[in-house]
Amino acid sequence: MAETDLSSTTVFEERMQRRPLVLNNRSMSWISDLIAGIPEAKTPLWWWITTGITASIAGFGVFCILYLLFTGVGVWGNNIPVAWAWGITNFVFWIGIGHAGTLISAILFLTRQKWRTSINRASEAMTLFAVICAGIFPAIHVGRIWMAWFLAPVPNPNWIWPNFRSPLLWDVFAVSTYFTVSVLFWFLGLVPDLATMRDRAKSTAARYIYGVLALGWRGGNRQWLHYELAYLVLAGISTPLVLSVHSTVSFDFATSILPGWHTTIFPPYFVAGAIFGGFAMVLTLMIPSRSIFKLHDVFTMDHIDVMCKILLLTGSIVGYAYSMEFFVAYYGANPFERFAFINRYFGPYWWASWTMFTCNVIIPQLMWVRAFRRNLCVVFFVAMCANAGMWFERFVIFVISLHRDFLPSSWRMFYPTWVDVFTFAGTFGIFLTLFLLFVRFLPMVAMSEVKGVLPEADPHFPGASSNEGLVQEGIATHEPA
Amino acid sequence: MSPPERRRPFGIIAEFPSVSALYRAAEEVRDQGFKFWDVHSPFPIHGMNKAMGLGRSALGYIIFVGGLTGFLTAILLEYIPSSFLYPLIVHGKPVNFFTVPPFFPIMFELTILFSAFTAFFGVFVMNRLPRFHHPLFNHEPFRRVTNDAFFIVIDSTDPRFQKLTPRTCWRKPEAGK
Numbered sequence: 001m002a003e004t005d006l007s008s009t010t011v012f013e014e015r016m017q018r019r020p021l022v023l024n025n026r027s028m029s030w031i032s033d034l035i036a037g038i039p040e041a042k043t044p045l046w047w048w049i050t051t052g053i054t055a056s057i058a059g060f061g062v063f064c065i066l067y068l069l070f071t072g073v074g075v076w077g078n079n080i081p082v083a084w085a086w087g088i089t090n091f092v093f094w095i096g097i098g099h100a101g102t103l104i105s106a107i108l109f110l111t112r113q114k115w116r117t118s119i120n121r122a123s124e125a126m127t128l129f130a131v132i133c134a135g136i137f138p139a140i141h142v143g144r145i146w147m148a149w150f151l152a153p154v155p156n157p158n159w160i161w162p163n164f165r166s167p168l169l170w171d172v173f174a175v176s177t178y179f180t181v182s183v184l185f186w187f188l189g190l191v192p193d194l195a196t197m198r199d200r201a202k203s204t205a206a207r208y209i210y211g212v213l214a215l216g217w218r219g220g221n222r223q224w225l226h227y228e229l230a231y232l233v234l235a236g237i238s239t240p241l242v243l244s245v246h247s248t249v250s251f252d253f254a255t256s257i258l259p260g261w262h263t264t265i266f267p268p269y270f271v272a273g274a275i276f277g278g279f280a281m282v283l284t285l286m287i288p289s290r291s292i293f294k295l296h297d298v299f300t301m302d303h304i305d306v307m308c309k310i311l312l313l314t315g316s317i318v319g320y321a322y323s324m325e326f327f328v329a330y331y332g333a334n335p336f337e338r339f340a341f342i343n344r345y346f347g348p349y350w351w352a353s354w355t356m357f358t359c360n361v362i363i364p365q366l367m368w369v370r371a372f373r374r375n376l377c378v379v380f381f382v383a384m385c386a387n388a389g390m391w392f393e394r395f396v397i398f399v400i401s402l403h404r405d406f407l408p409s410s411w412r413m414f415y416p417t418w419v420d421v422f423t424f425a426g427t428f429g430i431f432l433t434l435f436l437l438f439v440r441f442l443p444m445v446a447m448s449e450v451k452g453v454l455p456e457a458d459p460h461f462p463g464a465s466s467n468e469g470l471v472q473e474g475i476a477t478h479e480p481a
Numbered sequence: 482m483s484p485p486e487r488r489r490p491f492g493i494i495a496e497f498p499s500v501s502a503l504y505r506a507a508e509e510v511r512d513q514g515f516k517f518w519d520v521h522s523p524f525p526i527h528g529m530n531k532a533m534g535l536g537r538s539a540l541g542y543i544i545f546v547g548g549l550t551g552f553l554t555a556i557l558l559e560y561i562p563s564s565f566l567y568p569l570i571v572h573g574k575p576v577n578f579f580t581v582p583p584f585f586p587i588m589f590e591l592t593i594l595f596s597a598f599t600a601f602f603g604v605f606v607m608n609r610l611p612r613f614h615h616p617l618f619n620h621e622p623f624r625r626v627t628n629d630a631f632f633i634v635i636d637s638t639d640p641r642f643q644k645l646t647p648r649t650c651w652r653k654p655e656a657g658k
Binding site: 027028029032153155159160161165173174177180181184185187192196199200211212215216217219220221222223224225226228229230233237238240241244251447448451452456457458459460461469471472473474475477478479480481 | 487488489490491492493494495496497498499500501502503504506507519520521522523524525526527528529530532533535537538540541544548558559562563566567569571574580583584586587589590591593594596597598600601603604605607608610611612613614615616617618619620621622623624625626627628629630634
């Protein structure tokens with residue numbers, strides 16, 4: 001008995017030991033060479049091919065948008081009663097994707113999850129590009145694009161001000177603040193790495209461009225002092241911000257009286273779904289990047305493992321929300337509410353709801369198994385299902401709730417047109433093109449942060465005690481040598 | 482390019498092999514009472530502020546003021562039009578100052594927005610950046626500071642600078658010598 005206890009304790013301790021965040025005892029210069037080497041290398045052929053494809057899709061998306069603007073929203077499939085269809089579905093889908101980036105950069109920073117350093121840069125970039133894609137839809141769905149400025153908090157020509165108590169105006173503020181703060185946070189994190197790019201640059205043009213972007217960063221501790229505080233504060237304010245953004249998006253629906261929308265569970269449910277969908281998108285982008293750029297030692301299987309656990313957790317929260325909505329519809333005894341939910345799962349759009357439920361709730365349960373969390377094919381499959389499932393979730397909420405309203409004579413099915421489809425595909429083109437440009441020109445892993453979590457970055461690291469003394473000493477002069 | 486005798490010294494710069502060596506040297510420089518000096522590293526080092534004898538950054542207070550400005554901006558932006566310029570009666574609800582909840586989201590967002598701008602620009606103002614030319618950039622080994630090298634720089638404006646002899650400021654004088 002005692003022996004079994006002992007051996008199980010040893011296994012337990014082995015399992016519970018803190019795993020290294022960077023494998024194979026890589027040095028700091030190795031990290032710089034690996035990460036900075038990606039933009040420094042000659043542009044690979046696959047990059048031209050992939051970017052050519054994604055940019056063509058983006059270009060066709062832009063054509064669809066122009067066609068919409070010059071013709072009118074009639075080219076989309078929405079009509080009364082489904083006045084909000086793919087446009088708003090895509091908006092909420094993309095804005096949700098962004099949330100994972102901010103969660104990784106802000107919330108995991110505050111909770112001292114050091115593994116975030118390997119993925120925070122790429123996830124934050126993903127956030128920005130997703131919010132750009134999201135921002136397209138509110139602007140173009142208004143029909144009269146020249147009146148999109150009515151969204152701004154200024155009086156219109158009749159001196160009528162917007163209603164500051166409307167969730168739609170809250171949304172304008174929330175999304176624009178979110179984008180701005182994400183850009184600032186991302187760029188602040190990028191500055192030390194841009195300085196690395198500047199100091200390594202071979203060509204004058206690269207040194208000049210990265211030098212200007214790095215703003216003359218010198219890595220002095222008196223600089224890091226303010227930098228770290230600002231980073232902490234930005235993480236601290238981004239945390240409530242990211243929770244508020246999708247809550248505010250959900251208010252657009254929750255404050256209405258439509259059955260299926262009018263629920264108090266919406267804000268937390270939307271936020272959990274956003275993080276779920278966002279982590280799926282991070283995995284979708286990072287698993288191929290990891291193989292292409294040989295990031296295996298920096299972005300390890302342990303990273304993928306914990307991300308899968310977050311996927312499992314948030315997927316289950318979403319599953320709880322779906323079930324609770326259904327239960328409350330039954331328990332609330334409101335016939336309209338009951339009808340909306342029976343119609344959701346058993347009406348003409350049953351396939352959308354069951355796709356949503358399968359992809360978001362059932363398939364992520366695979367992640368309970370450690371072997372699946374460490375199998376890239378399974379992880380990628382689950383992530384792709386989650387991407388699809390989260391789009392269907394928004395489709396289910398918006399379109400199914402609208403298509404059978406209070407008056408049966410106005411019930412109508414929604415069918416997307418080719419413009420709907422290609423506009424949505426076009427945003428994927430825009431998103432992927434921007435991401436490809438990002439990996440081509442900027443360091444996709446936060447080098448300074450990854451170096452900071454290496455064991456030798458600790459001033460009390462025992463292995464370095466023999467490393468006494470001085471490497472070299474000299475006089476720096478005002479005039480160049 | 483200027484001849485060596487014409488170059489004015491900016492400071493003494495020393496490179497250290499590891500974070501722990503840098504940390505100990507920083508403590509020593511601090512204890513010897515230098516004022517104008519800095520430690521340069523590729524990443525922020527935990528505890529270095531203490532080793533250098535630096536206090537907390539004052540940036541936090543500035544950001545608070547920035548956030549407060551955003552909050553007040555939102556109050557004015559919302560209540561002046563909604564209560565005075567164009568009171569919009571929706572659902573028959575009052576539009577006065579005491580109906581805070583529906584006005585709250587925008588106050589929250591603008592507080593965040595202004596704090597973020599203050600934090601972002603605050604870092605660069607406090608650090609006197611952007612500054613594209615700096616004497617340290619003339620020092621060839623310093624280019625590795627953003628890669629894997631660790632430096633201490635003692636500024637020539639430091640009152641103790643003239644008394645410096647090489648290799649004394651980085652560690653305690655050994656006993657018996």
